[in-house]
Amino acid sequence: MRSYKFEKETVPTAGVAVNGGAMLIGSVRNEHYKIILLKLDGKEELEWVKFYGGKNGWEGHSISKVNNSYLIGGAVEGNTTPAGGKNWKAYLAKIEENGGKVWERKYRILGNECVYSIVPVEDDILLGGKVSDGSGRSFFLMKTNESSEPLWTKTYGKWENAVFGGIVSMNDSIMLIGSSKNRNGWKIHLTRVDKEGGVFSFTPCYLNSI
Template sequence: MRTYSFGVETVPAAMAKDLVVGSVHDGRNYRIMLARVVGEEIIETRFLAGENDWEGHSAAELDSGYIIGGAVEGVATPDGGEGWKAYVARLDKSLNVLWERKIDVRENGAVYSVLPTEEGLFIAGETGRSGGKGFFLGRLSLEGELLLLRDFGHWEDVVFTALLPSENGFKLIGSVKTGRWEVRAFDFGSSGEFLGEKTLAEGIALTADLWCEKLVLAGYRGENFWVRVGKRNITLGEGTVTSMFATKDCLLVGGELEGNAVIVELSLNSPGREKWWTRESPGRTAR
């Protein structure tokens, strides 16, 4: 295993094929990190920076390069910071910036998902400040023209989860705090028109995906490691799910469980018998 560091902090946040996007703190400010990886080797790096802090949060592959998203020109603080502009940029295969857009969304915005389509791309993320936070959805052409920007919600706090394709267009998944935390789905048409919203579950979802035609939410409920597959809830003790990877027959979720780094295998064929592996235990089966 190879490890790399480019500053005081090196934080990978997203990956699209061979491109890793994240943030690096150089001792003064955060910069967006772009790194192309082949196997365990980083073969090319670029850093994007400017006024104040710049952070990279999302990435997607295009036929001729990449789309990345993040937040720029803000000031990072432990509670999320202020002054952020939502950021989206198109890169060629050599990581050169072909165009970039800095978008003011309620004075504080960050792009946590980029989703290319045949006619352009959608971006989505969080906006606002503590006590008045919400989500946004934007649509751009592949040449960078902003065609739509929809900012919605006014909650005590929010956590953006994912932007997923759906039968009618797109589904924005996020957690909102209104006295308690709950996960909601916001449905949009193929052109970005709002179709409605639905509460899915209590808890905070840090990641979501579609698996075997079922919506999977993963994160934590209270203090418990939590996964929801369709309408089935799975909790495995104190901890948090931070990532997942789906195959045809099983779902792998990673995170922290009972103080250990863990990977949990969920199987369609054996519901109720989850397997997990930790750094301290070579194998264990949940009963």
């Protein structure tokens, strides 16, 4: 068991296998949040650590391996609040195996958004996450080309509170997984869409307890 800490707060959120080891992404905080990316070898020894930040807060939430590089996602240039944050932009960056940044892209969708899932599909990229316009929370799905330029963006649902779970790419469709909360409690959402984001089916499942 290995323990690593950086700054006052260190929160890993996702990882991928890399040459017998792993690459992990998350967030660290002193005053503002920054994205942390770290590489571990097969014995969980730290090989290197990188930080990415800028204006206001930056958070890392997702990572995916594409050939010999990596795509990382999250939310940037926002402010944390007791209600969950304001003015975050969805974020995508391409990272070399040594942690060097090839390019980065920030997306404004509804006014407060975050990338929680990245799935490469053929020569394109699917981004999934949560968005808010201040009056409710929704899920979003965005398709970009391999250079991060958006091809289309769709939003789904609107709830008082919601948690995005991930994307499952199928042969003829895409499944968005998440949950939302209302006065009846939390329910799971399985939203199946076509390759252009059009909805095939929407299945809410109530949970009596967790």
